[in-house]
Amino acid sequence: MRVLALDTSTSAVQAALVDLDGPAFEPELFLTAFRREVDGRGHVEKLGPFIEACLADAGRTVKDVDAVVAGVGPGPFTGLRVGMVTAAAFADGAGIPVYGVCSLDGIGGNTRGRALAATDARRKEIYWAVYEDGVREGEPQVGKPADLPETRADYAVGEGAAKYAAELPVPAEAGAVYPDLVKLVELAAPRLLSGAPSEQLTPLYLRRPDAQPAKGAVAPPARPASGA
Amino acid sequence: MKTEPVVMGIETSCDETGVGIVRGHELLADAVASSVDEHARFGGVVPEVASRAHLEAMVPTVQRALDDAGLALGDLDGIAVTAGPGLAGALMVGVGAAKAYSIATGVPLYGVNHLSAHIAVDTLENGPIPEPAIGLLVSGGHSTIMMVEDLAGKVTQLGASIDDAAGEAFDKVARLLGLPFPGGPYIDRAAKDGDRAFVEFPRGLSAPKDQERHRYDFSFSGLKTAVARWIEARRADGEDVPVNDVAAAFQEAVCDVLTRKAILAAKEHGVETILLGGGVAANSRLRGLAAERAEAAGLTLRYPRPKLCTDNGAMVAALGSHLVAAGVAPSRIDFPANSSMDVEVVSLANTL
Ligand SMILES: [Zn+2]
Numbered sequence: 001m002r003v004l005a006l007d008t009s010t011s012a013v014q015a016a017l018v019d020l021d022g023p024a025f026e027p028e029l030f031l032t033a034f035r036r037e038v039d040g041r042g043h044v045e046k047l048g049p050f051i052e053a054c055l056a057d058a059g060r061t062v063k064d065v066d067a068v069v070a071g072v073g074p075g076p077f078t079g080l081r082v083g084m085v086t087a088a089a090f091a092d093g094a095g096i097p098v099y100g101v102c103s104l105d106g107i108g109g110n111t112r113g114r115a116l117a118a119t120d121a122r123r124k125e126i127y128w129a130v131y132e133d134g135v136r137e138g139e140p141q142v143g144k145p146a147d148l149p150e151t152r153a154d155y156a157v158g159e160g161a162a163k164y165a166a167e168l169p170v171p172a173e174a175g176a177v178y179p180d181l182v183k184l185v186e187l188a189a190p191r192l193l194s195g196a197p198s199e200q201l202t203p204l205y206l207r208r209p210d211a212q213p214a215k216g217a218v219a220p221p222a223r224p225a226s227g228a
Numbered sequence: 229m230k231t232e233p234v235v236m237g238i239e240t241s242c243d244e245t246g247v248g249i250v251r252g253h254e255l256l257a258d259a260v261a262s263s264v265d266e267h268a269r270f271g272g273v274v275p276e277v278a279s280r281a282h283l284e285a286m287v288p289t290v291q292r293a294l295d296d297a298g299l300a301l302g303d304l305d306g307i308a309v310t311a312g313p314g315l316a317g318a319l320m321v322g323v324g325a326a327k328a329y330s331i332a333t334g335v336p337l338y339g340v341n342h343l344s345a346h347i348a349v350d351t352l353e354n355g356p357i358p359e360p361a362i363g364l365l366v367s368g369g370h371s372t373i374m375m376v377e378d379l380a381g382k383v384t385q386l387g388a389s390i391d392d393a394a395g396e397a398f399d400k401v402a403r404l405l406g407l408p409f410p411g412g413p414y415i416d417r418a419a420k421d422g423d424r425a426f427v428e429f430p431r432g433l434s435a436p437k438d439q440e441r442h443r444y445d446f447s448f449s450g451l452k453t454a455v456a457r458w459i460e461a462r463r464a465d466g467e468d469v470p471v472n473d474v475a476a477a478f479q480e481a482v483c484d485v486l487t488r489k490a491i492l493a494a495k496e497h498g499v500e501t502i503l504l505g506g507g508v509a510a511n512s513r514l515r516g517l518a519a520e521r522a523e524a525a526g527l528t529l530r531y532p533r534p535k536l537c538t539d540n541g542a543m544v545a546a547l548g549s550h551l552v553a554a555g556v557a558p559s560r561i562d563f564p565a566n567s568s569m570d571v572e573v574v575s576l577a578n579t580l
Contacts, residue, residue, distance in 0.1 A: 044320045048327035048561040062332050077276065078317040081283050083322040090327040092287045093301055093332025203283070209276035 001066040002032075003192060004054070005181035008047060008083030009075025009103035010159050011040035011121050015050035016181040017058050017065070020192055022124050027189040029182050033057040036178070043082040051090070067096050068140030069188045071179050073204040074127040075119065076138050084201045097198035099188045104129045104140050106179025107158045109187060116153035118145075118160035123157065126160035127206065142206040233305040233552035236293065236329075237544025240322030241314025241342050242369060243267055243278045243388075245285040247293040248542030250302075250549045251298075257296035257351045258535070258542040261285035268409045272399060273368070275315045282321040290329070291542065304335045306558070308548025310321050311339035311576055312326075312569025314369070319565035327561055336558035339576035341569055342539075344383050346505035347376055348550055349445035353532040358501045364490040366514070367506030367539075368395030368410065371486070373444045373569060379547070381552035385571040386493050387444025390433070394482055394508050397448040401455050401478050401485050403472050415475045416511050422476030429481040434488070444493050451481055479513050487518045491525050501528045505543075510534035523571050551575050 013145075019030040033086035037046055055061060070087035073080045084100075091098035108117035108131035118128040121142050124195035129140040130151045156172040165172035181208045185192070232252025239246035243264055249257040263281035267273045294300060309326035312319055323339065330337035347363045363374035363383075371389035376382075392400070395412060402411025407418065432447030456480050459469050494502050502522055508514060509531055522529035536542060550572075559576040 022315035044323050044327075044563050045562045047324070048331055051328075052561060053330055062334070077279065078320060081279060081317070082320050085283055085286055085324040086328040088287050089290070090332045092290065093329040133403050170285075200284075203280075209274055211279070 001173070001192060002060070002064055003067050003069055003185050004051065004065050005185050006047065006073030006081045006083045007103055007106060007179045007184060008043045009071045009073045011101050012038050012041050012178040012179065013046045013050065013191045014181055015047060015054050017054045017060065018182055018185040020185055020189060022193045024190045024193045027186060027193065029186055031182050034181070035185060040076075043079040047082060047086050051086075062094050065094060065096060066096040067091070067192050069098055069185050069192070070201055071106060072100035072201055073103050073186055074142065074206045075103055075120070076122050077203070077205070080128050080203055081219045084203060088201050089199065093165060097196070097200055098107060099191050099196070101142060101180045101182075101187045101205065104205060105136055105187055106184045108133050108136055108178055108182065109183045110180055111157060115152050116156040116161065118153055118156055118158045118164070118168075120160045120163055127163060128160065139206060140206065144174045170214050231548050234299065234303055235306040235545045235548035235552055236290070236304050237345070237541040237546070238290070238309040238326045239342070239539055239541045239544045240276060240318050241310045241312070242318060242539055243273045243281070244539045245282045245289050246539060246541030246544070247289045248545040249293050249297040249299060249327070250352060250542065250545040250579045252549060252553070253351045253355055253543055253546070256299070258540055259289045259293040259296060260540050261289050264410065266471045268309040271403055271409055273315070275317055278315060279321055282318055285322060285417055285575065286325045288488065290325070301329065301333045301335065303348050304333070305445050306338055306342050306548050306552045307335050308338040308551070310342045310345065311341065311563060312566035314342055314505070314567060316565060316567040319567060324439045326438060326545070331561070337561065338551055338556075339559040339563045340551070341571065341574050343370065343372060343571050344379065344574045345543040345547040347374065347503055348379060348547035349505065349536045350503050350530055350532050351550065352536065352542060352546050354530050357503065360499050361501040361503055362490060362494045362497070362499050363503045363505060364509075364518070365506045366394045366486060366487060366504070366508035368399065369393050371446045371448070371504060372488055372571065373498060377500070379550055379574070380556055381574050383554055383574050387442070387445040387446070387489065389448060391447050391449040391451065394446070394486065395450055395506070397452050397482060400452050404456055404459055404535040405469070405474060407471070412508060414509060415479055416513065418472045419476035419479045419513060422470070422472030422474070424480040425456060425477045426470070426473035426477045429477055431481055431485045434485055446485060446489070448482065451478070466554070476527070479511070483514045483517045486514060487521050487566050491521050491527065494527055495525060499507055501530065504529070504531035505537060507538040509537040543561065573576040579580070
């Protein structure tokens with residue numbers, strides 16, 4: 001089957017077409033087209049053209065795409081949402097299912113040994129998770145690099161690791177590594193190949209919106225659940 | 229005869245996720261998911277809260293609109309989306325969705341201006357707009373007098389608020405009076421039992437010295453401060469604040485200056501039609517006073533029903549349908565969301 005994969009959880013705007021064949025426990029994956037540009041503010045301009053370019057490169061049309069896989073973060077919110085709404089709307093428009101995968105798994109999933117995957121959360125923080133031979137332990141976290149708890153990781157990888165190498169208690173790989181779209185498709189393979197129901201994509205936000213209830217703000221009177 | 233274009237409009241510039249569908253000037257669907265209740269406890273729209281709600285509501289709202297219209301995406305002749313102005317993160321959700329729907333379906337895409345869409349929505353109620361027309365656009369985000377020479381491409385700004393939007397002033401004064409958010413409808417209701425002449429609040433930028441530089445501009449921050457001071461003084465004297473009277477006097481000050489300047493603009497530009505749009509155009513006193521003054525000046529006043537005045541997808545669809553009918557080129561797929569989009573850019577055509 002042919003899968004459109006998108007991830008905008010980091011400063012890289014990424015789109016790919018990936019061919020996937022079963023069986024689910026040992027899927028075969030082939031990257032047929034790929035576009036990436038590192039532009040933290042360019043998600044909404046670039047992602048659409050990237051999808052079109054991937055289709056053109058592969059000599060395919062929308063009708064050839066069987067499913068969509070999207071990284072659901074964690075990631076800086078504005079860019080992340082562009083990728084997710086694009087994935088959801090494309091799937092809805094094409095009448096195909098969409099599946100979400102934790103974007104950090106697109107980095108940590110490719111590691112061996114004990115590794116810390118970290119992306120840039122802005123505001124001097126990182127999104128991070130620990131992987132043992134490519135399998136994540138626990139839920140992704142957000143925090144200051146210097147405040148990281150003891151992870152027993154041997155090394156750190158990802159845009160956030162490279163940026164905050166000096167503050168991390170774990171040696172970091174220098175090159176920026178972004179979520180691997182083929183890996184995201186591989187992680188969704190059991191759902192893709194079994195024809196699992198399409199998903200409502202919910203971002204891994206990890207942070208609450210910055211807003212303080214206003215002094216003296218008055219809530220409107222309750223409205224019936226059916227809405228007004 | 230060519231059939232009228234069927235266009236879906238997507239609007240996410242503030243806190244309403246709106247998807248509307250029109251055929252020509254006929255409204256087929258107007259689905260809106262609002263996050264206004266989530267913003268109430270913050271006393272104003274929180275951009276991040278709005279953006280989260282847009283993402284959640286986007287696809288379901290599109291589906292609801294299609295169901296209501298009894299159409300499929302393949303039936304559309306165009307998809308229009310608000311490209312600006314508005315909250316950047318909120319706009320991006322709608323623009324991202326519209327692009328993806330357009331790519332997935334092959335339906336042409338139009339990135340359009342929110343302000344012109346507020347004007348275009350009137351065609352759904354009252355038919356084609358006589359050009360030229362003066363648009364008075366009043367909402368929580370804007371207070372603008374627009375000259376509409378050609379709704380498909382030539383729209384200019386004659387004046388705008390130099391500080392708060394009129395809707396913001398309504399919200400702030402509502403809070404001072406202990407009324408809920410959003411303040412407009414609550415002030416309107418309270419004012420019905422109040423005395424408009426109870427106190428004369430200031431009319432911003434109405435002095436002779438302002439007529440040169442700010443002839444068609446507005447200012448509402450001084451008015452809001454004046455209301456706050458008046459209430460403070462009253463409380464300091466140990467007296468109760470007559471909520472209905474203050475609401476009526478405040479509302480009168482806003483509506484007086486809005487209508488006065490819009491009528492002046494129409495007269496001075498030889499324009500015979502005035503259109504009201506934006507959430508504050510749902511205000512009963514603004515409609516009443518504008519009607520009175522337009523009649524006295526021999527002008528035609530038009531406005532749509534209150535539900536179409538507030539932000540919605542129908543207005544975006546209405547503008548999109550007008551652009552398709554006028555043969556305007558669709559937008560390129562790489563257009564940005566522009567939070568401060570100029571009023572003169574009606575749609576982001578091929579020439580972006
Ligand atoms: Zn508006």
